[in-house]
Amino acid sequence: FLPVRLTYDVPLSKNTILAPYAGLYARYLLHYKIITTWVEQQRPPEIVYPFKSEHASEYLYRGQIGGQIGLLLKANEHFVAELGYAWDFGYFINRNNAFSDEKERFHTLTLGIGYRF
Secondary structure: OEEEEEEOOEEOOOOEEEEEEEEEEEEEOOOOOEEEEEOOOOEEEEEEOHHHOOOHHHHEOOEEEEEEEEEEEEEOOOEEEEEEEEEEOOOOEEEEOOOOEEEEOOEEEEEEEEEOO
16 A cells, blocks of 8 residues: 655644545455355355456456545544544456446545554
């Protein structure tokens, strides 16, 4: 996950800064697995590794580019809280063929608390 962000610091008080950001990111998926469950057939979960499939190149895309927006709250030079949202521009799974029209994108919600040294 490689983010590039533009941030603008808005001072709220002497020790508190609100920093909204927007930007782009790029990522490359090294590993991915799907866990399927068959509740109606009462079978145990099945794990599938789609990148190891011979058909993976037809509909799975490892490289993704997306956008992100969010807010950082910086307090007392050390404490940080973050709320962010990110989404992919392209589809990760695109089975747009005669048998399926399934399309999926990643969407990420980030909520974080940190301490800067």
